Amino acid sequence: MPNASDGGVLLVGPRLDPAHTVTGSRVGFEHAISAFRKKGLKHEIVNTVKGGVARAGSFSVTRAIHTLGLIASFLRKLRGCRTVYLTIGSSLMGFIRDASLIWPSRLMGRRIVLRLYGGGYGMFYSEQPAILRKLIRRTLAQATVIMVEGKLLREQLDFVPEIDRKIRVVPNGLPDDLLPGTSGPKLLPDGAPFRLLYLANMIESKGYLDLLAACRILREKYSLPIRCDFCGAFIxxxxxxxxxxxxxxxxxxxxxVDRWGLSDVVEFHGVVGGELKTRLHVESHAFVLPTRYPWEGQPIVIIEALAFGTPVIATPYRGIPEEVIDGYNGAFVDPGAPEQIADRVAGLARDPDGYRQLSANALAHFARNFTQEVHFDQVVAAVCGEDG
Structure with missing residues (x-):
């Protein structure tokens, strides 16, 4: 297997573990690994996480101990590599870890490529004392390239010196485990329930309770036959x-679910993958993510929905407006507004021609912007390409 000791790239980030929580940064890092593997480029990997995510954003003694181990592993592998690709965190513990990797890389003259997932870095930076903000600025300034998921997510790094020269926009792509295989746009169900899909971690600020309340409204106010599948881990x-x-x-x-009489229309699947995940995407008529999650970036789950031609109902939040165009391949709602979700769903369900066009547009938007091939080419170009 190619490795960084031959002058390749040292890929540093959080690996996916089937036994633990799926996060966007973990999926994204697997994309980067796949890009280098499929293109036959020399690389080696350092995993920055161990175990699951019990409480996102919190300090963990176990995590701190693991960080010391990964720093040691990183330093052993750093000597032979030419480029370091590092997925950076948006927490104090994450920054301490990242700084411990960035500064040795700088001292050894390595090309440093930082990859930021999510949209919470500006919030993290602004909450720190002045002396720590100065250290963060100086540390991130050591990077040759800083990659973000979308144009709308650039401003969170405006504090970094010479950011306009360093920044690269690299949108996310479709994960390896999904094969849409769709032959055309979706159609509304003929006499069957309209199927809604929520597929993300079950974090309250991601809006799953808003969707559940919308299901109640759709049944009581609109008398619309629906089925709603919830997938993810409660965190x-x-x-x-x-x-x-x-x-x-x-x-x-x-x-x-029981109190609102929704047990016959709502099903919770937990974390899904493989054939079940593909089937849920194929059978769904709308994907719903009314998120206001502070660390949201450019949700990969929305890209997955678009790949299956599924119209998306979401909030115009962080990087989502680059994935969803209101009235073109989906619809926007305000955060915390289940009535709006219900209204958008009812509108989709009652307009067969409009629905088919939204589905066709979802497929087209995905093909132009988020295919795996486009993503891999952009990742490799940013990591290995010339600067400037």
């Missing part, structure tokens, strides 16, 4: 302000 975050654990949040969700 407690450091930013939602809730005291509920993941287990407690799950119990509350199921209690609401």
């Amino acid at each position: 407690k975050t450091a930013v939602d302000g809730a005291d509920l654990s993941g287990e407690e949040a799950g119990r509350r969700f199921h209690d609401l």
Whole structure:
């Protein structure tokens, strides 16, 4: 297997683990690994995570101990590589880890490519004391290239010196485990329920409770036959302000399903993958992600939906307007507005011609911007290409 000791690229980031929580940064890092493997480029890998995500954004002693181990592994592999590709974090612990990798790379004269997933870095930076903000600026300034997911996510790094020269916009692409195989746009169901799909971590600020409330409205106000599939892991975050654990949040969700009489239309699948994930995408008529999650970036789950020709209902938040164009391949709603979600769903369900056009546009938008081939070419060009 090609490796960084031959002068290749040292890829540093969070690996996916089937036994633990799926996150956008983990999926994105696997994309980068796939790009180098499929193009036969020399590389070696350092995994920055160990275990699952129990409480996103929080400090963990276990995580701190693991960080010391990965720094040692990184330093052993750094000597032979030409370029370091590092997925950076948006937390204090993440920055300490990243700085411990960036500065040795700089001292050894390596090309440094930083990859930022999500849209919370500006918030993290602004909350730090002045002396730490100065250190963050100086550390990120050591990068040769800084990659972000979309044009709308550039401004969170405006504080970095010479950012306009360093920044590269590299949108996400379709994951390896999905093969849409669609032959054309979707059609509305003939006499069958209109199927809604939520596929993301079950974090309250991502809007899953808003969608659940919308299901109640669709049944009681619009009398619309629906089915709604929820997929993901219940996670407690450091930013939602809730005291509920993941287990407690799950119990509350199921209690609401029973209390609102939705047990015959709502199904919770947990974390899905493989054939089940593909089938849910194929069978869905609308993908719904009414997120206001503080660290949201350019959700890969929306790209997956577009690849299957599924119109998307989402908030115009962070990088989402580069994926969803209101009235073209989906519809926008305000955060915390289940009534709007229900209204958009009812509108889709009652307009067969309009729905088919939205689906066709979803396929076209995906093909132009988010295919795996386009993504791989952009990643490799940013990591290995000439600067300027």
